[in-house]
Amino acid sequence: MKMTHLSQKNSFKPKKMPFGRYIKNNYDLYIMLLPALAFIIIFAYLPMYGVLMAFQDFNPAQGIAGSPWVGLKHFERFFSIYTAKQIIVNTIVLSLYSIIVSFPFPIILALMLNYSVSKRFGKMVQTVTYIPYFISITVLIGMMNIFFSPNYGIVNTVISALGGTTQTFMSDSSWFRHLYVWSGVWQNMGYSAIVYIAALSSVDPTLYEAATLDGASKLQRMRYIDIPTIMPTCVIMLLLSLGSIMGVGFEKVYLMQNDRNSAISEVISTYVYKVGLLDGRYSFSSAVNLFNSIINFTLLIFVNKVSKKISDISLW
Structure with missing residues (x-):
């Protein structure tokens, strides 16, 4: 009777x-x-x-409420143009390239700073890598135009001094993706590492002490203590990146774009800007942008479900 009473009490x-x-x-x-x-x-x-507006022939004089409905006309029109496939491919390739390259660097930087022998040196490195984040995109592109100039740029000057041939980096379509991605790594690596540095600060110091006493090297401590600790943060950040795979930033791509690299650099965001604001085709640009948002939303739900099933880590 006493045990029954206790079990009932505990189940309350x-x-x-x-x-x-x-x-x-x-x-x-x-x-x-x-x-x-x-x-x-x-x-x-x-x-x-x-x-x-994506389902209308929008007329500013009539407004959204008064403009005639046309259904999926603008969506069909976008997929029927010959450049649609290339624009979508450019967007996906540029975004995937950016995620694959830029995602590991903040994690590596955070792990290196966590094992820095000199705390003063670690803070200096963190500050130096963090400062580029505050450089505006416009200033960054201006710096790239100066550094990679075929006439007086420091990069081509070094190439010429070594006996090579100068390159038109900023107007060459084969260099566009590399310049876009690696300049983004340089600019955002320090800022992105803050999230992982904060996650590493939650590690119990006694774990490091026990691992050191057992003879674990720094690489082993990273593998068995640090990486499992920050893994949930890594997964969440990766999910957010994959969920916006079609959302390549407009400003940087547009500023780097020119007639010679437009076949590679034309992405959905720049295309929407040109047909919407420059050409005044508001309904058509709204349809293209809505398609882009639907793809991002669908991808976010899919990768979140896959992550939850595989690792039990998810956004919701």
């Missing part, structure tokens, strides 16, 4: 607090949440009303 679960009462008890926290909630509603959800 407290009743959940009603939602209204929970809000009343924590009203101050919800008041602090209101500005962020209002920002999201005003700038993220209300503009989604404009998605209707």
